[in-house]
Amino acid sequence: MANILLGATGSVAAVRVPALVQSLEAAGHAVKVVATDAALYFFDPAPLGPDLVRDADEWPGRDAGGRYERGDAVLHIELRKWADALVVAPLDANTLAKLAVGLCDNCLTCVWRAWDLAKPVVLAPAMNTLMWQHPFTRRHLRSVAADLGAGHIPGHLDDLPLIAQINDRSKTLRVVPPVTKALACGDVGVGALAEVSAIVAAVGEVLARAAA
Ligand SMILES: Cc1cc2nc3c(=O)[nH]c(=O)nc-3n(C[C@H](O)[C@H](O)[C@H](O)COP(=O)(O)O)c2cc1C
Numbered sequence: 154m155a156n157i158l159l160g161a162t163g164s165v166a167a168v169r170v171p172a173l174v175q176s177l178e179a180a181g182h183a184v185k186v187v188a189t190d191a192a193l194y195f196f197d198p199a200p201l202g203p204d205l206v207r208d209a210d211e212w213p214g215r216d217a218g219g220r221y222e223r224g225d226a227v228l229h230i231e232l233r234k235w236a237d238a239l240v241v242a243p244l245d246a247n248t249l250a251k252l253a254v255g256l257c258d259n260c261l262t263c264v265w266r267a268w269d270l271a272k273p274v275v276l277a278p279a280m281n282t283l284m285w286q287h288p289f290t291r292r293h294l295r296s297v298a299a300d301l302g303a304g305h306i307p308g309h310l311d312d313l314p315l316i317a318q319i320n321d322r323s324k325t326l327r328v329v330p331p332v333t334k335a336l337a338c339g340d341v342g343v344g345a346l347a348e349v350s351a352i353v354a355a356v357g358e359v360l361a362r363a364a365a
Pocket residue numbers: 161162163164165166189190191192244245246247248279280281284
């Protein structure tokens with residue numbers, strides 16, 4: 154079906170990355186994962202083998218004094234070329250902020266900074282309730298959405314109407330809203346990663362929409 158690059162960031166919800174990979178593959182997609190260092194605290198990357206990319210893979214041999222040589226591949230660009238769609242799930246508050254302002258200090262955010270804006274993107278945020286409800290979150294989502302074709306979205310909208318407008322207006326971006334439940338930190342509230350099935354469905358929808 155499609156080549157899906159799955160970005161995983163340092164939310165506790167990264168424990169669901171293996172299940173998400175499995176479901177995307179069951180839907181017929183080829184999947185590679187690019188994980189931040191923080192994401193790797195939450196799941197075992199070993200079963201994914203070479204389909205799991207870490208930040209260190211961008212800099213082969215650096216710790217041993219190795220240097221880039223002309224002709225060496227630039228991994229984040231190779232991943233960008235390979236991918237038909239980028240899915241960031243879970244998307245934590247830190248990486249959302251980086252996506253919004255263009256910071257690119259790891260492999261995932263370099264892929265994002267070099268992304269072909271005509272290709273589909275799915276973002277599935279996951280964070281503590283107060284992080285989710287902080288004004289930064291909506292500001293950053295509006296900013297990302299504006300860059301992906303949603304235009305200016307008024308600042309007063311609450312999170313769900315905001316996400317509905319983003320998903321309605323952008324041809325390439327689909328935001329999968331977090332859900333309400335007891336969070337790993339003990340708080341009960343909105344901020345938990347959406348169900349894996351909802352994320353996989355959003356991938357199918359945004360691929361179809363982008364192809365229409
Ligand atoms: C146990 C633990 C759980 C965390 N869960 C979340 C989370 O669900 N959402 C979030 O935005 N940040 C969470 N964080 C904070 C991020 O891991 C932290 O901001 C980190 O710098 C993110 O790096 P990254 O964006 O490069 O993956 C958590 C941190 C710890 C130690």
